Amino acid sequence: MTKSVVVKNLTKRYKLYSSNKEKMMDIFLPKSYGEPFYALRDVSFTAEKGDTIGFVGINGSGKSTLSNIIAGIVPETSGTVEIDGQASLIAVAAGLNNQLTGRENIELKCLMLGFSKEKIKALEPDIIEFAELGKFIDQPVKSYSSGMRSRLGFAISVHTDPDVLIIDEALSVGDKAFGEKCLEKMQEFKERGKTMFFVSHSIGQMKKFCEKAIWLEFGQVKMEGSIKDVIPAYEKFMDDYKKMSNKEKKQYRENAFKDRSEEKEKAHS
Numbered sequence: 001m002t003k004s005v006v007v008k009n010l011t012k013r014y015k016l017y018s019s020n021k022e023k024m025m026d027i028f029l030p031k032s033y034g035e036p037f038y039a040l041r042d043v044s045f046t047a048e049k050g051d052t053i054g055f056v057g058i059n060g061s062g063k064s065t066l067s068n069i070i071a072g073i074v075p076e077t078s079g080t081v082e083i084d085g086q087a088s089l090i091a092v093a094a095g096l097n098n099q100l101t102g103r104e105n106i107e108l109k110c111l112m113l114g115f116s117k118e119k120i121k122a123l124e125p126d127i128i129e130f131a132e133l134g135k136f137i138d139q140p141v142k143s144y145s146s147g148m149r150s151r152l153g154f155a156i157s158v159h160t161d162p163d164v165l166i167i168d169e170a171l172s173v174g175d176k177a178f179g180e181k182c183l184e185k186m187q188e189f190k191e192r193g194k195t196m197f198f199v200s201h202s203i204g205q206m207k208k209f210c211e212k213a214i215w216l217e218f219g220q221v222k223m224e225g226s227i228k229d230v231i232p233a234y235e236k237f238m239d240d241y242k243k244m245s246n247k248e249k250k251q252y253r254e255n256a257f258k259d260r261s262e263e264k265e266k267a268h269s
C-alpha cells in the first residue's frame with residue numbers, strides 16, 4: 001500500500017466578530033477581539049493510493065473546509081497535509097474566474113498547472129466536448145448556470161489528470177445524465193489507482209462509489225472506516241437526531257457551538 005494523502009492533527013480556526021469594528025481592532029490587537037470557532041479540530045487520517053473516501057456529516061460539520069484544505073485552497077491553522085502529487089478540487093464555486101470565458105478558464109487553469117501551449121491546445125477539444133457547453137464555451141462564466149459551471153469545473157479537473165481528486169457536491173447541481181457521465185469518469189480514475197474524496201449529501205451516490213468513509217461531527221472525526229460500517233452508524237445518528245424535539249435539537253447545537261468555541265489543549269504543530 002502506498003500512502004497518497006496523510007492528514008495529521010489538522011485544525012482550522014476562524015474568528016467570529018460581532019462587528020466590523022471588532023474585526024479591525026483584532027488586526028491591531030490580536031488575541032483580544034473576536035470569538036474563536038473551530039471549523040476543524042485535530043483531524044487525522046491516511047488515504048492510500050486508489051482509496052475512494054466519502055466525507056459525511058451534517059451541515060457545518062467541516063466537510064468543505066477539509067476538502068478545501070486538502071486542495072490547497074484554504075490554509076490550515078495548524079497540523080499538516082502531505083500529498084503525493086497534485087490535488088484538484090471540483091466544487092460548484094471553486095476555481096473558475098467569472099469574468100473569463102469557459103475557454104479562457106480552461107487555458108488559465110492549464111497554464112497554472114504548468115502545461116505547455118501545445119498540450120493545452122491538444123486537451124482543449126476534449127474538455128469542451130466533455131463539458132457539453134456548446135457555444136457558451138466562449139461566453140463569460142458569469143453567464144453560466146450552476147450546472148454549467150459544475151460541468152466545466154469537472155471537465156477541466158478530470159482532463160488535467162490530478163493524482164488526488166476531491167469532488168465536493170459538484171454532482172448535485174448537474175442533471176442526471178451528466179452525473180452518470182461523471183460517475184463513469186470517476187470509476188475510470190478509481191481503476192487507474194487515483195485517490196478520490198467525495199462529499200455528497202446523497203448517501204446513495206456515496207454507497208455506489210466509495211469504499212471508505214470519514215464521518216465528521218462538529219469539526220472532528222467521529223468515525224472512520226469501511227463505508228459499510230460508517231454509513232449505517234451515520235444513518236442511525238440522523239434518525240435519532242430527527243426524532244429529537246426542537247428543544248433537544250437546539251440544546252444539541254448549542255452544546256456543539258460551545259465546544260467548537262472553546263480553546264482546548266494547545267493544537268499540535
Ligand SMILES: Nc1ncnc2c1ncn2[C@@H]1O[C@H](COP(=O)(O)OP(=O)(O)OP(=O)(O)O)[C@@H](O)[C@H]1O
Pocket residue numbers: 014015037038039057058059060061062063064065066
Ligand atoms: N470563513 C469562515 N469564517 C467563519 N466560519 C466559517 C468560515 N468558513 C466556514 N466556517 C464555519 O466552519 C464550519 C464548517 O463549515 P463547512 O462549510 O466546512 O461545513 P460542511 O460540512 O461542508 O457543511 P455543508 O454540509 O452545509 O456544506 C461551519 O460552522 C461554518 O460556518
